[in-house]
Amino acid sequence: MQIMANFAVPKILEGPTELSVDGANIIASFKLFGITINFTETVVLEWIVIAVILGVCAFLTRGMKVQGVSKRQVIAEMAVETVTNLVRDTMGKRWLFFTPYVATIFCFSIFGSLISLLGLRAVTSDFSVLLTWAAITFILITATKIRFGGIGGYLKGFADPIPVMLPINILSEVATPTAMALRHFGNIAGGSIIMGLVYYGLASLCRMIGLQIPILTVGIPAVLSLYFDLFSDFMQAFIFIMLMMVFISNAGPSEEETA
Amino acid sequence: MDMSEAIVLAGSAIGAGLAMIAGIGPGIGEGYAVGKACEAIARQPEASGAVTRTMFVGCAVAESTGIYGLIIALLLIFLKPFT
Numbered sequence: 001m002q003i004m005a006n007f008a009v010p011k012i013l014e015g016p017t018e019l020s021v022d023g024a025n026i027i028a029s030f031k032l033f034g035i036t037i038n039f040t041e042t043v044v045l046e047w048i049v050i051a052v053i054l055g056v057c058a059f060l061t062r063g064m065k066v067q068g069v070s071k072r073q074v075i076a077e078m079a080v081e082t083v084t085n086l087v088r089d090t091m092g093k094r095w096l097f098f099t100p101y102v103a104t105i106f107c108f109s110i111f112g113s114l115i116s117l118l119g120l121r122a123v124t125s126d127f128s129v130l131l132t133w134a135a136i137t138f139i140l141i142t143a144t145k146i147r148f149g150g151i152g153g154y155l156k157g158f159a160d161p162i163p164v165m166l167p168i169n170i171l172s173e174v175a176t177p178t179a180m181a182l183r184h185f186g187n188i189a190g191g192s193i194i195m196g197l198v199y200y201g202l203a204s205l206c207r208m209i210g211l212q213i214p215i216l217t218v219g220i221p222a223v224l225s226l227y228f229d230l231f232s233d234f235m236q237a238f239i240f241i242m243l244m245m246v247f248i249s250n251a252g253p254s255e256e257e258t259a
Numbered sequence: 260m261d262m263s264e265a266i267v268l269a270g271s272a273i274g275a276g277l278a279m280i281a282g283i284g285p286g287i288g289e290g291y292a293v294g295k296a297c298e299a300i301a302r303q304p305e306a307s308g309a310v311t312r313t314m315f316v317g318c319a320v321a322e323s324t325g326i327y328g329l330i331i332a333l334l335l336i337f338l339k340p341f342t
Contacts, residue, residue, distance in 0.1 A: 089309075179323050186326035193333060239319040246316070 024126050042126040049111045049123055079103075090242065091249040098248070105133060106241050113188055113233035124236075125189040127181065134177035137244050141176070144251040180243055187236045191228035198224055275335040281328025288321040 024040040031037070060076040069077075083103045087096060112123030123129055145154045158169045202216045260268075296314040300307045 182330065183319060183323045183326055186330045190326070190329045190333060193337075235315070235319075239316060242312070242316045243319070 024121060040126070041121060042123055042129060045115060045120060045123050046112070046129070049108065049115060053107050053111055087245065090245045095245075095249055098245070102241050102245060105244065106237050109133075109184070109237035109240055110233065113237065114229075116192060117229060122188055122192060124184060124233075125192055127185045127189075130181035130185045133240070134181035137180065137247065138177040140244075140248050141251045144248055148252045176247060180240065184236050184240050187232055191232050195221065195225060195228050271335040275332040278328045278332040278335065282325045285322045285325035289318045292317050292321065 024042045026038045026040050027044065028039040029036055030039070060072050060079075062072070063070070064073050064076075080099075080103075083106070084096065084099050087099045087102055091098065109124060112129070116122035116125075142154070145157065149157065158166055158173075160169070199217075199221050202220060206213055206216055292314055296310050299310045303310075
């Protein structure tokens with residue numbers, strides 16, 4: 001006991017003392033036409049993310065010049081050029097008007113996931129957020145199909161190649177956005193739960209043996225956090241926009257057919 | 260703790276473990292895809308950008324079955340159905 005007093009560690013290095021896995025906290029709920037609508041903390045965090053993105057954009061694009069460009073402008077130009085090249089390579093030249101939308105979803109996903117580094121709840125670990133993005137993608141895919149094939153062509157596509165395939169085609173149409181949303185949600189939510197378990201487990205281990213070892217309570221989780229919080233966030237945002245671009249551009253005829 | 264409740268808890272814990280068997284498939288599939296991508300890059304180093312991009316998207320698609328298993332396992336552990 002006497003030895004332990006000498007090795008007193010700061011409170012923050014002791015690790016968590018409890019583990020809780022819950023959905024987003026409900027701040028307020030109100031009834032509308034008999035349906036209860038919950039106002040969760042995700043909505044608040046989303047508005048914070050939107051404000052941060054707006055602030056960064058406004059900061060980077062302030063006072064743009066043709067000659068004698070500032071460092072800020074170079075960064076902004078580089079970002080826009082990267083996204084434009086990505087869209088051109090993946091979707092083709094005639095889909096370039098999609099660039100702002102792709103960049104928006106990418107920024108929202110990155111900032112929404114990285115907000116968990118501040119100890120807040122990641123926006124993307126709420127399934128409704130991902131389902132919303134997937135629903136937008138589904139509408140875009142359907143709109144593209146109707147735009148290039150007409151309503152008749154769109155409906156006929158369900159009976160392709162033989163009418164017996166109708167149920168399978170309808171299922172695959174719905175499965176595309178659902179799988180996209182579930183993949184992103186599963187990765188982020190699963191990662192945060194695994195990180196919570198690691199933090200809690202190692203802290204309990206330390207408490208059990210009665211010795212505070214900072215490398216167990218903070219060191220090992222910090223290394224794991226690099227993968228689960230940083231790498232996986234960037235990867236999932238990238239994969240989400242890649243799949244979105246591929247699905248939307250595949251909904252229309254290929255470039256050679258129309259040229 | 261009630262006996263029936265204990266059985267449900269044990270059942271959901273075992274079920275969560277069984278659900279994670281779904282992790283085998285994506286593991287094999289992704290390993291195969293990455294191996295092939297390495298071969299392709301070794302043969303054509305100038306196409307490494309396109310190969311890597313395609314590989315990551317393919318890996319993500321292959322991973323989704325594993326993610327479904329993970330979600331089911333997490334639901335079974337943390338939501339504790341029927342209790």
